[in-house]
Amino acid sequence: MNDAPPQIVSNAVTRRLTLHWPDGREQQLAHAQLRQACACAECRRIRIDGGALHTSDDVTLVDVQSMGYGVQLVFSDGHARGIYPWHYLAQLAETQVSPRDQAHGQTPGEA
Ligand SMILES: [Zn+2]
Numbered sequence: 001m002n003d004a005p006p007q008i009v010s011n012a013v014t015r016r017l018t019l020h021w022p023d024g025r026e027q028q029l030a031h032a033q034l035r036q037a038c039a040c041a042e043c044r045r046i047r048i049d050g051g052a053l054h055t056s057d058d059v060t061l062v063d064v065q066s067m068g069y070g071v072q073l074v075f076s077d078g079h080a081r082g083i084y085p086w087h088y089l090a091q092l093a094e095t096q097v098s099p100r101d102q103a104h105g106q107t108p109g110e111a
Pocket residue numbers: 038039040041042043044079081082
């Protein structure tokens with residue numbers, strides 16, 4: 001369902017990554033949010049264990065490497081292990097853009 005966005009633009013000033021999807025939609029993700037949601041094994045394990053990633057809000061994206069099915073993101077704190085598949089990026093962007101619009105009522109971590 002998620003084809004590769006023909007255009008991905010990282011803005012160092014606003015610290016946002018803009019994804020231009022093939023169907024014309026546009027989604028934005030904050031660099032700090034991407035770092036928080038890092039998809040590498042190490043960071044996933046920390047989240048699964050219920051921990052929080054200790055990342056700075058000032059962290060920025062310094063490089064985007066195309067991996068075909070997604071992108072590998074390199075952050076200013078030196079972390080560069082996470083590969084973000086397209087569907088994962090789309091999901092992240094949706095949870096950010098419309099936090100109130102939770103049709104399935106899934107709010108992990110909240111009692
Ligand atoms: Zn990671």
